[in-house]
Amino acid sequence: MGADLITAAAPAQVTTEEAHANLAKLSTEKCNYVVGEVLGWDDDELENDEARDRIAYAINEIVGDNYRRDVSVMNFSNDDKPNFWYVTGGMTWGDAPTDAYDDIVLLDWSGVTTKETE
Secondary structure, X not given: OOOEEEXXXXXXXXXXXXXXXXXXXXXXXXXXXXXHHHHOOOOOOOOOOHHHHHXXXXXXXXXXXXXXXXXXXXXXXXXXXXXXXXXXXXXEOOOOOOOXXXXXXXXXXXXXXXXXOO
């Protein structure tokens, strides 16, 4: 058995403030589900806004002008409309390949970095 290459990506469509506003709109149940599934936390044992706070931490770590060596912002557009995504990844033996990996998966699963369509 050897190492595997895994990647994670989340839309990069909003500012930090917009991501926090989107998080405020999520139900506690949705936050608990996302954190439980992504991080393996038991959602029945999460207290108060523990899951929401963990997603807020991910927003603060990834979204905005924070420079990180383990995150790239890539444009996957095939026309004139930008389609930016936060991307991370690397080799793994069963653990997260980068410090940003779990944060980016939380952003993707929660949807907080996706711009709302009108």
